[in-house]
Every structure is written in structure tokens, then in C-alpha cells.
Amino acid sequence: MxxxxxxxxxxDDELQRLIEAFCEGNxxxxxxxxxxxxxxxxxxxxxxxxxRMDLDARLRRWSLRASQAETLAGNxxxxxxxxxxxxxxxxxxxxxxxxxxxxxxxxASRGLLGFGGLSTLAWLFVSLxxxxxxxxxxxxxxxxxxxxxxxxxxxxGTVDPEKSRTGLSVTSPSPxxxxxxxxxxxxVIIERDGAxxxxxxxxxxxxADSLDVLSGGGMELTLADRSQAKLGPRTMLAFTSARxxxxxxxxxxxxxRSRRESTPLxxxxxxxxxxxxxxxxxxxxxxxxxxxxxxxxMVVASRRTDGMEVEIPxxxxxxxxxxxxxxxxxxxxxxxxxxxxxxxxxxxxxxxRFDQILAERIVGDRLWRSAMPVRMRTYDELQAEDLKDCSLxxxxxxxxxxxxxxxxxxxxxxxxxxxxxxxxATGFPVLGMTGPTLGKDFGIGRGPLVVDxxxxxxxxxxxxxxxxLELFAYGRAPYWWGSPNANAQTIVRLHRNPExxxxxxxxxxxxxxxxxxxxxxVGLFMIPRGxxxxxxxxxxxxxxxxxxxxxxxxxxxxxxxxxxxSDVARAPTQSQVPTTWQAPAGLRVGRCIGEL
Amino acid sequence: xxxxxxxxxxxxxxxxxxxxxxxxKRLMELYVSHQDLLYGYIVSLLPxxxxxxxxxxxxxxxxxxxxxxxxxxxxxxxxxxxxxRNVVLNYRRKNPAGNRTLSPDLYAKxxxxxxxxxxxxxxxxxxxxxxxxxxxxxxxxxxxxxxxRQMTFADLAKQMGLSENAVYLRLSRIRKVLMDCIRRTLRMxxxx
Numbered sequence: 001m002x003x004x005x006x007x008x009x010x011x012d013d014e015l016q017r018l019i020e021a022f023c024e025g026n027x028x029x030x031x032x033x034x035x036x037x038x039x040x041x042x043x044x045x046x047x048x049x050x051x052r053m054d055l056d057a058r059l060r061r062w063s064l065r066a067s068q069a070e071t072l073a074g075n076x077x078x079x080x081x082x083x084x085x086x087x088x089x090x091x092x093x094x095x096x097x098x099x100x101x102x103x104x105x106x107x108a109s110r111g112l113l114g115f116g117g118l119s120t121l122a123w124l125f126v127s128l129x130x131x132x133x134x135x136x137x138x139x140x141x142x143x144x145x146x147x148x149x150x151x152x153x154x155x156x157g158t159v160d161p162e163k164s165r166t167g168l169s170v171t172s173p174s175p176x177x178x179x180x181x182x183x184x185x186x187x188v189i190i191e192r193d194g195a196x197x198x199x200x201x202x203x204x205x206x207x208a209d210s211l212d213v214l215s216g217g218g219m220e221l222t223l224a225d226r227s228q229a230k231l232g233p234r235t236m237l238a239f240t241s242a243r244x245x246x247x248x249x250x251x252x253x254x255x256x257r258s259r260r261e262s263t264p265l266x267x268x269x270x271x272x273x274x275x276x277x278x279x280x281x282x283x284x285x286x287x288x289x290x291x292x293x294x295x296x297x298m299v300v301a302s303r304r305t306d307g308m309e310v311e312i313p314x315x316x317x318x319x320x321x322x323x324x325x326x327x328x329x330x331x332x333x334x335x336x337x338x339x340x341x342x343x344x345x346x347x348x349x350x351x352x353r354f355d356q357i358l359a360e361r362i363v364g365d366r367l368w369r370s371a372m373p374v375r376m377r378t379y380d381e382l383q384a385e386d387l388k389d390c391s392l393x394x395x396x397x398x399x400x401x402x403x404x405x406x407x408x409x410x411x412x413x414x415x416x417x418x419x420x421x422x423x424x425a426t427g428f429p430v431l432g433m434t435g436p437t438l439g440k441d442f443g444i445g446r447g448p449l450v451v452d453x454x455x456x457x458x459x460x461x462x463x464x465x466x467x468x469l470e471l472f473a474y475g476r477a478p479y480w481w482g483s484p485n486a487n488a489q490t491i492v493r494l495h496r497n498p499e500x501x502x503x504x505x506x507x508x509x510x511x512x513x514x515x516x517x518x519x520x521x522v523g524l525f526m527i528p529r530g531x532x533x534x535x536x537x538x539x540x541x542x543x544x545x546x547x548x549x550x551x552x553x554x555x556x557x558x559x560x561x562x563x564x565x566s567d568v569a570r571a572p573t574q575s576q577v578p579t580t581w582q583a584p585a586g587l588r589v590g591r592c593i594g595e596l
Numbered sequence: 597x598x599x600x601x602x603x604x605x606x607x608x609x610x611x612x613x614x615x616x617x618x619x620x621k622r623l624m625e626l627y628v629s630h631q632d633l634l635y636g637y638i639v640s641l642l643p644x645x646x647x648x649x650x651x652x653x654x655x656x657x658x659x660x661x662x663x664x665x666x667x668x669x670x671x672x673x674x675x676x677x678x679x680x681r682n683v684v685l686n687y688r689r690k691n692p693a694g695n696r697t698l699s700p701d702l703y704a705k706x707x708x709x710x711x712x713x714x715x716x717x718x719x720x721x722x723x724x725x726x727x728x729x730x731x732x733x734x735x736x737x738x739x740x741x742x743x744x745r746q747m748t749f750a751d752l753a754k755q756m757g758l759s760e761n762a763v764y765l766r767l768s769r770i771r772k773v774l775m776d777c778i779r780r781t782l783r784m785x786x787x788x
Contacts (some may be wrong), residue, residue: 020768022643022696022698023641023643024749024764025643025644025696027696032696034699036702039698039702039706040702040705043709044708046705046706047712047713049640049706049709050640050709050710050713050717051716051720052637052718053636053640053643053709054633054636054640054720055720055771055775055778056633056639056643056725056776057632057635057636057638057639057640058720058724059646059719059739059743059774060635060639060645060726060743060744061632061635061726062724062728062740062743063739063740063741063742063743063744064742064743065745066736066744101658121748153747194737194741194755194756195737208755268627274631275736351717375635423742439622534740
């Protein structure tokens with residue numbers, strides 16, 4: 001580093017080749033060994049490596065910021081003539097450009113779209129003329145079928161000024177359009193021809209468009225055949241054509257009852273492919289599984305790994321994943337009400353509180369990906385109206401303020417004949433699931449958290465067996481526990497103190513500590529480990545959701561444990577064999593204590 | 597969809613609200629000013645993009661969790677490197693068959709080297725901003741699409757209507773242009 005700021009000495013192509021291959025993730029084992037040997041023995045090579053990798057990292061971060069800035073720059077196109085929206089000048093999106101034009105897009109300063117010779121007025125006239133020609137052409141070609149007013153009171157290709165968030169103008173309908181945006185909650189990004197832009201109400205969807213609904217957002221679409229689609233938060237959907245789309249992750253609800261028999265819509269997810277026609281369904285997908293719930297009609301889906309097909313009739317759902325048989329099972333449809341402590345993170349929250357709120361987000365995410373539309377309310381917002389028409393209630397951690405327990409009682413939540421999953425220990429006595437004494441009937445402890453799965457074949461155990469470490473929390477993080485009565489089905493117990501349960505449930509009609517369970521009740525401690533969206537404990541959340549949505553909840557599940565080893569055994573009630581679930585094909589074993 | 601390090605870290609998300617404790621505030625400033633260096637370190641151990649993002653997120657969270665343990669008399673970045681190193685080691689243990697990482701024997705050497713060339717890395721960052729500004733908007737857009745991608749290289753190439761090799765070559769060329777520009781810029785600043 002004498003006369004050049006860069007580490008000198010290694011200009012050889014071989015080192016560069018090795019670093020490039022390492023950077024791109026396609027380095028061979030031999031090459032990596034060679035690279036590591038070089039880095040170990042040659043200081044200059046090591047410094048070159050460090051500088052090169054740092055450049056790569058900074059380019060990644062710049063690109064992510066720039067793409068976000070570009071998204072924000074979509075707002076600059078307010079007041080923009082129609083065609084400019086689809087032909088963005090990228091220089092105006094560059095967060096690094098500090099030209100004289102300031103925040104004014106460069107095309108604006110030199111006339112419109114580079115037609116410097118035309119005055120703005122003349123160009124507006126030409127634009128309007130083009131719009132009119134396209135509009136009449138569309139009607140001539142398609143008889144205006146697609147342009148009729150739809151559910152949202154919109155006409156495709158125009159913008160309802162009251163509904164448009166940006167006031168952006170939109171072009172006339174394109175013959176290529178496969179649908180349009182009906183409604184937006186929060187920000188949705190559309191990627192088209194490699195460029196990203198904000199979606200607006202009325203905007204057309206073209207083949208090869210990718211839709212990215214951000215966290216907390218939502219979107220409704222009408223497709224060209226009048227099928228309706230709703231997308232949930234953190235959803236990525238890419239259209240290949242009017243007949244094919246890929247749901248990379250997230251939630252999608254489709255009402256395709258108008259879809260003709262001959263043109264099914266093929267939705268591909270990481271694990272499944274579904275052919276949809278004349279049906280109304282919800283799909284949730286992530287990297288590990290795809291969940292499909294059919295409210296009306298029939299859906300044929302296949303598992304992508306082996307092509308195994310499953311027919312999912314009305315009132316059934318199927319989980320399509322590698323280790324699980326996709327056989328359909330009955331399921332309740334509808335909306336899940338998720339009651340949370342807060343919707344925003346604040347700097348003054350301590351770490352534990354932060355972790356709890358993060359957990360709420362992750363649990364909400366799992367609900368959506370279980371193909372359940374979610375209605376989210378804070379405890380402050382919760383009203384009697386919210387409790388109507390939902391199929392499942394998930395009560396998250398209570399906020400740190402008095403009065404939540406009383407509010408739930410006032411709203412008669414404990415008496416609801418709707419299944420409830422309660423993630424808050426203080427909520428257990430409110431719902432009658434445990435006694436009221438803190439430290440005796442319910443309480444808080446601190447990790448490290450070793451737990452025993454005490455009901456290994458129960459559907460709520462999600463295939464976990466034996467003793468587990470860090471299934472829920474890590475380190476010295478706090479955890480909640482409850483001590484239910486002997487009628488409860490206890491799934492997860494604290495290893496050192498088996499009286500204390502981290503997951504337990506009462507079937508409908510069971511006698512709980514505080515009365516008879518009016519519907520299924522699950523008590524579950526759930527704080528994922530840090531920002532871990534793949535925390536294994538989350539599978540217990542999925543299992544609790546599925547168990548609560550089982551329409552056969554009236555049938556007491558014949559689950560019992562060995563009476564000789566526990567004081568909470570209960571006699572089988574009806575049949576000896578559960579009829580509403582199947583054990584997973586392969587039991588998963590987490591990190592067992594014996595392995596530590 | 598992994599949380600992008602560019603759009604959300606618990607630190608960044610919280611920095612929008614008033615900070616209660618002066619220590620936290622100071623630590624937050626240190627974090628913000630060093631996060632690019634920290635990310636660069638993680639990328640050099642673990643080049644896979646998605647993994648690096650996850651590790652960066654986890655490291656950020658642990659830094660926040662353990663903020664009481666930070667000794668202000670020591671350099672913040674050394675402390676952050678140490679925690680990131682442990683998170684990567686933990687990742688390796690949990691994913692023995694996962695994506696390729698650098699051998700743990702080299703972690704300490706990489707940290708030392710990064711400390712040695714720390715000033716250069718900061719200067720490189722400023723020069724990079726300048727040099728990106730000198731690219732054509734088409735080139736910048738290309739770099740942005742390549743580096744902000746949430747898809748495989750093959751899918752990206754398909755979306756661009758190019759062969760995978762063509763995208764790779766084009767990116768390599770632009771990267772070389774950037775490297776040359778950075779060298780020139782730093783030389784000029786050095787007055788050499």
C-alpha cells in the first residue's frame with residue numbers, strides 16, 4: 001500500500017478468479033481450499049480479498065437502498081403525464097444524482113420524455129389524443145367487457161381520485177392487461193421489465209409483472225376473467241400470463257367462481273401447483289409448505305417434488321410439503337382475529353418487550369401463511385364487532401397496562417364459542433384455563449429452557465418428540481407457563497418442573513378450572529428466538545391453528561397419557577383412535593439434550 | 597422474504613423514536629456508523645446473500661440484547677466482529693451442509709486485515725458513491741437490479757432477456773470499471 005491505496009502485489013488473475021467464484025457462491029471445493037491457503041499465507045492476498053468483499057457488500061447495500069429510493073421516487077411521478085409512468089427515466093430515480101434539476105425528474109426539465117421541441121401543452125394534447133384512441137380501440141376490440149365497472153366502482157384503466165393514494169394517472173387499458181388493481185392497503189411494489197414502481201389503484205397488471213406486498217400491507221386485484229384476488233402482507237406474486245402465476249410466499253385468496261371450465265388458473269408455490277377454476281379458496285405459502293383451504297368448489301393440487309396429486313373439496317384444506325402427506329382434511333374457513341399488544345416498535349421498549357412484539361409479528365405471519373385471512377386489532381382497539389364472524393381468535397401478549405383482563409371479560413371473550421389460542425399467561429385465568437394465583441397457577445420463568453414433549457403423537461405436538469432445548473426461547477429469555485387441571489391435554493412441559501406447562505389445551509366441552517370450555521382452547525407460550533422466522537417452535541403455532549380449525553372439534557379426541565407417570569391422565573372419552581388427524585409421515589426430532 | 601438489512605434492523609427501526617437512555621443513544625450511533633463495515637465482514641465470511649442478511653439481522657439483534665455488556669473503552673467494531681463471528685460459527689454448526697463459508701481458521705485473520713485496511717475501506721466507500729454517480733443510468737440500473745435481486749442469477753437473466761453468462765460478464769465489466777474508478781479517485785485524493 002505504498003503508492004497506491006489498494007493492496008499491491010496481487011494482480012494475478014488466478015486470485016481474482018478465486019475471489020469472484022467465492023463471491024458468486026459457485027467456487028469448487030478445490031478452489032476454495034486454494035483460496036484459503038492463499039489467504040492464510042499471503043497478507044497482500046488477504047487484504048485484496050477483504051477489499052474486494054467489502055466492495056461487494058457495499059454494492060449490495062447501495063442497491064437495496066437505491067431500489068427503495070427508486071420506489072419512493074415513484075411518488076415524484078405525481079403530476080406526470082400518463083405515458084411517462086411507463087417509461088421512467090432512470091436518471092431521475094438515481095439517489096446519487098445531484099444534478100441541477102434537484103428533485104425534478106430530468107425528463108420534466110427538458111420537456112416531456114425528451115421531446116424538447118414540444119411544449120407541455122402540445123404534449124398533453126397528444127397524450128390525451130393517444131389515450132382516447134387507445135380507449136376507443138379497446139372498446140372496438142373487446143366490446144368493453146373488461147372495462148365495465150367492477151366491484152370497487154372502478155373502471156379499469158382510470159383512477160378513482162378518492163381511492164388513488166398518489167393521484168397518479170394511468171394509461172388506457174392495454175390489450176395485454178391481465179387484470180388491474182382494485183384496492184391497496186399500504187405500499188405495494190410492482191416490478192415490470194426490471195424496474196420497480198409503486199402500485200396505484202386502477203393500474204393494470206401485465207404479463208411478467210411481479211407484485212410485492214410489503215409488511216402490513218394488502219392488495220385486491222380483478223383479473224381479466226373477473227376473478228378476484230386478495231393478497232396479504234409480505235406476499236410476492238409473479239404473473240407469467242393470465243393463466244399462470246407464482247406465489248413465492250405469502251397469502252392469496254382467490255374467488256375464481258367466474259372462471260370458465262376451460263381456462264384454469266395455475267398457481268405455483270415453492271412446494272405445490274394448483275389448478276383453479278370455479279372455486280373460492282385461500283393459499284398460504286412459504287419455503288417449507290403450502291396450505292390450501294377451499295371454501296367453495298374443488299381444487300386439484302400437486303406436490304412439485306413428486307407430482308403427487310390431491311383433490312381438495314369444499315370445506316377441506318391440504319398442507320403440501322415434503323415430509324407431510326397432502327391428504328385433504330376438513331377445516332373451518334373464515335377469518336382469524338389476532339389481538340396484539342402493539343403495532344409499532346418503539347425505542348424505549350426494552351429488549352424483552354421488543355422480542356415479544358417481534359414474536360407477535362411472526363405469529364401473525366404464520367396465521368397468514370396458514371391460508372387464514374387475518375384481522376389484526378390491538379387490545380385497545382378491540383370491540384365486540386371484531387369478535388363476530390371469525391373462526392379463530394389468537395390472543396397475544398397483553399400490553400403493560402391495567403384493564404385488559406377486565407376488557408376481555410366485558411366483551412365476554414371467555415364465553416365465546418370460537419376456538420382461542422392464548423399466548424399470554426395472564427390470559428389463562430381470564431379464560432378459565434388455569435387458576436388465578438400468580439406463581440402457582442401461572443407465571444413467568446427464565447431460561448435456559450429445556451422442555452419435554454409429553455404427548456408426542458398428539459397433533460398439537462407437531463411431530464416433536466423427547467426433550468427439546470431452545471425450542472421456544474434462548475439464553476436467559478423469559479417464558480410463560482400455566483398449570484391446567486387434569487382434564488387438559490398437556491403437550492409441552494418444563495423439564496425441571498413438569499407441573500408447569502408451556503403448551504396445553506382443552507377440547508370443547510372439557511371441564512376447565514374456571515368452567516366448561518365453550519370451544520377449543522390452547523395455551524401456548526411462544527416467543528421465537530430473536531428474529532428467527534424459522535424457529536422450530538413456530539410449528540407448534542401452526543399445529544395449534546390447525547387443531548383449532550378442525551370442524552370435528554365436537555368429537556372429544558381420544559388422547560391420553562400413561563396414568564402411571566403423570567397426575568394429569570384422563571380416560572379416553574369416545575373412541576380409542578383419533579379420527580380427525582393423521583400423524584405426520586416422519587417425526588421430526590429437534591436438538592435433543594443427549595446430543596449436547 | 598428475509599428482512600432486508602437495508603430496510604429494517606431493530607436498531608434502525610427504533611432510531612426513529614426518541615431514545616431514552618444516553619448510553620443507548622451513543623451505542624446506536626456507533627452501530628449506525630459501523631453497520632456497513634459489519635455487513636462487509638459478514639459477507640466476507642459468508643458470501644451467500646440471503647444467509648448474510650440473516651446473520652446480519654441476528655447479529656444486530658444480539659448486539660442490542662447485549663448492549664449492557666459493551667465496554668466503551670474498546671472499539672465498537674471489534675466487539676461487533678466478535679459477536680458476528682460467533683453467530684456465523686453457530687450458523688455453521690446448525691447448517692453443516694448449508695451454503696459455503698470461509699474456514700473458521702481464517703476469521704481472526706480477516707478481522708485483523710479489516711482493521712489494518714479499515715481507513716481504506718471507509719475511503720473506498722466514499723469513492724464508490726462518487727464512481728457510481730459516474731456510471732450511466734443504464735449501468736447503475738443494471739447494477740441495482742443485479743445486487744438488489746431477491747432471485748437466482750438464472751431467474752434474473754431470464755427476466756432481463758439475457759443469457760446468464762451475458763449478465764455475469766456485463767456485471768464483471770461494470771465492476772471492473774468501478775474498481776478502476778475507485779483506484780483513480782483514491783490516488784487523486786492522496787495526491788499521488
